[in-house]
Amino acid sequence: MSFMDFSSWPRDQEQTFVVYEQHTSDSQKKALTAGIIAAVGVLVLMLGIYAGVEPDHRDVTKDMNMSNLTKKGHDTAHDTTPPAASTDKK
Numbered sequence: 001m002s003f004m005d006f007s008s009w010p011r012d013q014e015q016t017f018v019v020y021e022q023h024t025s026d027s028q029k030k031a032l033t034a035g036i037i038a039a040v041g042v043l044v045l046m047l048g049i050y051a052g053v054e055p056d057h058r059d060v061t062k063d064m065n066m067s068n069l070t071k072k073g074h075d076t077a078h079d080t081t082p083p084a085a086s087t088d089k090k
Contacts, residue, residue: 007014
């Protein structure tokens with residue numbers, strides 16, 4: 001990559017910025033390399049966990065009483081009317 005003639009400044013002033021342009025370019029390459037290595041590492045870790053850990057196979061629905069979820073006419077156990085007020089006076 002050429003770091004010369006990137007602006008309209010005189011050539012001797014442009015030369016003072018070449019060091020910074022090279023440093024920026026090198027830093028970007030290192031950051032990209034580190035990012036790719038980290039992504040591959042996380043991918044390998046995730047695939048290892050996916051392949052190595054067995055999922056839980058418990059049946060949590062075996063103890064559920066499904067009969068209380070179906071409507072069978074009017075049920076007095078589920079009556080929504082409020083109870084009558086008691087008239088006991090002490």
